[in-house]
Amino acid sequence: xxxxLNLLTRRRFVQFGAGGYLGLxxxxxxxxxAGVPAxxxxxxxxxxxxxxxxxxxxxxxxxxxxxxAPDTVRGEFASVATSVPGxxxxxxxxxxxxxxxxVALVRSxxxxxxxxxxxxxxALTGRPLDGPDRELFAPxxxxxxxxxxAVAYMTRGRxxxxxxxxxxxxxxxxxPTPCQGGGFLGSAYDPLQxxxxxxxxxxxxxxxxxxxxxxxxxxxDRRRLLGEIAGAPAVGVAAGVYEKAYRLLDSEAIRRAxxxxxxPARVRERYGFGPGPAAVGEGGGGGNGAELGxxxxxxxxxxxxxxxxxxxxxxxxxxxxxxxxxQNWDAHFKGASQHKNHLxxxxxxxxxxxxxDLDTRGLLDSTLVVAMGEFGRTPRINGEGGRDHWPDxxxxxxxxxxxxxxxxYGASDRIGAFPALDPxxxxxxxxxxxxxxxxxxxxxxxxxxxxxxxxxxxxPLRRLFGG
Numbered sequence: 001x002x003x004x005l006n007l008l009t010r011r012r013f014v015q016f017g018a019g020g021y022l023g024l025x026x027x028x029x030x031x032x033x034a035g036v037p038a039x040x041x042x043x044x045x046x047x048x049x050x051x052x053x054x055x056x057x058x059x060x061x062x063x064x065x066x067x068x069a070p071d072t073v074r075g076e077f078a079s080v081a082t083s084v085p086g087x088x089x090x091x092x093x094x095x096x097x098x099x100x101x102x103v104a105l106v107r108s109x110x111x112x113x114x115x116x117x118x119x120x121x122x123a124l125t126g127r128p129l130d131g132p133d134r135e136l137f138a139p140x141x142x143x144x145x146x147x148x149x150a151v152a153y154m155t156r157g158r159x160x161x162x163x164x165x166x167x168x169x170x171x172x173x174x175x176p177t178p179c180q181g182g183g184f185l186g187s188a189y190d191p192l193q194x195x196x197x198x199x200x201x202x203x204x205x206x207x208x209x210x211x212x213x214x215x216x217x218x219x220x221d222r223r224r225l226l227g228e229i230a231g232a233p234a235v236g237v238a239a240g241v242y243e244k245a246y247r248l249l250d251s252e253a254i255r256r257a258x259x260x261x262x263x264p265a266r267v268r269e270r271y272g273f274g275p276g277p278a279a280v281g282e283g284g285g286g287g288n289g290a291e292l293g294x295x296x297x298x299x300x301x302x303x304x305x306x307x308x309x310x311x312x313x314x315x316x317x318x319x320x321x322x323x324x325x326x327q328n329w330d331a332h333f334k335g336a337s338q339h340k341n342h343l344x345x346x347x348x349x350x351x352x353x354x355x356x357d358l359d360t361r362g363l364l365d366s367t368l369v370v371a372m373g374e375f376g377r378t379p380r381i382n383g384e385g386g387r388d389h390w391p392d393x394x395x396x397x398x399x400x401x402x403x404x405x406x407x408x409y410g411a412s413d414r415i416g417a418f419p420a421l422d423p424x425x426x427x428x429x430x431x432x433x434x435x436x437x438x439x440x441x442x443x444x445x446x447x448x449x450x451x452x453x454x455x456x457x458x459x460p461l462r463r464l465f466g467g
Contacts (some may be wrong), residue, residue: 026313036142046311047310047363051303051319051371052124052350055116055290055329058377058387059395060416061339064107065091066379073379073415075125076336092344095352102355102364102465108395108419110408110412111375111426113391116173116325119374122158124179124318126430126456135173142178143447147433148316149182149189150455154316161251164189165309166318167302168196168203168295170399171324182212184447191318194258194305198276198295203258203305217466234390257312260304267357269439272300283333290342292327307357310367315437321347329373335386340343355399366435368401370429379415393418396429402465409464427458435460 011310056077060066065088079088082100089097089400098429117136121129125144144155168175170193182189194205260268274297281289284392290296299321306317322325322328353373358364376394377387393412410422419455431441434456441456 008450011104020079023180030398043248043402043428045365045368045436045447047315047317047369048147048151048368048401048433049084049106049303049306049317049354050170050321050433050436051306051308051369052120052121052308052321053347053373054320054322054328055331056119056373056375056377056389056394057329057343058331058339058401059107059393059412060377060387061090061335062093063105063395063397064412064416065090066414066416069415072381075342075381080340084248088406090344093348093399094342095348099352099355099399100406102399102405104398104407104409105466106398106409106424106429106461107393107412107423108422109396109426109429110371110419111391113375116330116389117177119389119391120171120177120178122426123372123374125183126458129207134237136177137174139175140178142181142183144179144444144453145183145185145189146180146191146209146318147430148191148318149185150445151437151439152189152447153185153456154180154434154443160313160315162192162254162314164191164316164318165194165205165314166191166320167305167309168298169193169320169323169341171320171323171325180432185445185455186448189247191316192254192314195266195308196295196298198298201273201298201301202258203260204302205254205258208323210459253312254309254314257308257314258305260308263304263308268304270349270357271304271353272346273297274299274346277327281327282337288326288330288333289324290328290331290338293342294323296322296342296346299346300353300363302355303350304357307354307361310358311361321465324395331377332382332386332388333384335381338386343354351397358400364400365402366400368397368403368433370396370433371399372396372429376416379417390417396424398464403467404464407464424461425458427456428461429458431456431458432460432464436465 049134061077066074067079076280078091080097082089082097084100087100111122113122113133115135116159117134118129118133124146127144144203148164170180192205194203196203224424276297277293278291281292283289306319309317329343359366375389376391382388410424411420434441443455444452445455446452
């Protein structure tokens with residue numbers, strides 16, 4: 001894969017050459033633990049927030065519009081100018097358009113998995129599911145680790161109480177998709193799950209709450225007993241997991257991070273609240289549609305929690321935008337209505353809020369934001385007014401973390417069907433994330449059979465970060 005950056009015009013090439021192209025609060029605690037005067041002084045990132053738009057957003061109806069294509073491809077949405085001259089995105093992303101000078105788009109991501117489970121596994125581990133492209137109808141162990149788990153493992157000598165967190169649930173099709181935890185690295189590298197109570201508009205890091213019938217003295221006795229027996233072969237491995245759990249019970253910073261009630265009302269409103277799940281959806285006999293999505297009113301608040309977790313010292317946070325397949329971004333029917341009314345407004349509001357908020361707090365340079373789905377949608381609109389699965393070419397967004405604002409890497413063809421320039425694989429995205437943490441993507445990790453595996457199968461997009 002070449003490192004050529006897709007330059008929209010010769011003038012934009014000149015702009016790129018100039019750097020313009022295509023007590024302690026939680027933030028203070030985060031910087032104090034990092035031991036640096038300010039995040040901007042670092043050449044590698046301290047944190048990553050990965051927002052996963054489960055179901056597959058339409059790249060043509062978001063970040064790669066085709067205004068000159070036939071209407072069966074173009075769809076009904078117009079494109080709008082952004083804060084970057086010459087760069088246009090969907091009209092229903094007006095807030096994101098205003099921060100595009102802090103964003104880079106990779107418009108040529110491609111893989112072969114056409115079904116949600118296979119595609120999600122490839123997207124979130126950087127490796128394809130072994131065997132045929134398929135959906136999973138029975139639980140299956142995860143093999144390759146998720147990005148957050150791999151970062152937690154590779155930085156395990158550092159002092160973060162919680163190296164990896166997930167908000168606000170595990171997502172699933174028929175069964176939980178096996179791409180959200182430690183895989184062969186083991187459960188010690190699974191994320192801390194931060195759950196949401198949509199009715200109360202609250203979040204809880206469940207593992208951080210001691211049982212109400214266990215007083216502190218009794219908890220301390222248990223911890224000392226564990227220390228005395230930790231050398232026994234039967235408990236030696238598990239002891240590390242238990243010790244981690246005890247440390248989390250002591251982590252006041254993480255508990256505070258999950259408590260979004262401490263945020264001013266204006267901040268919570270900036271990230272946004274949506275309507276609750278509807279009783280009946282637009283299609284599929286009423287059982288499908290994003291308006292049915294679990295806890296969808298909290299989609300914006302999920303990103304606020306992710307910011308607070310990063311401030312509290314969590315290096316990697318996954319945000320899952322929807323929980324259930326079919327009630328998410330999978331707009332096979334009435335795609336324009338689904339995107340315009342149920343999907344894009346809160347995604348636009350919350351992602352732009354996150355970017356602005358991190359920037360205002362001095363955290364954007366050292367925090368990489370990645371926003372993506374498992375694939376895009378078909379160039380041509382189907383007979384139900386929607387678009388179907390399309391992994392052949394789609395767009396992934398980067399913000400912060402040293403990325404060149406306003407840049408566009410790669411390009412799709414005239415109808416958004418295939419990469420026309422610089423195809424990018426999920427392995428390349430994985431390598432980019434690890435590289436930004438200062439982790440060698442070519443490093444070897446070992447599975448439980450002591451077999452070596454390269455950490456990432458691709459190469460970093462160095463030119464996108466001025467490298």
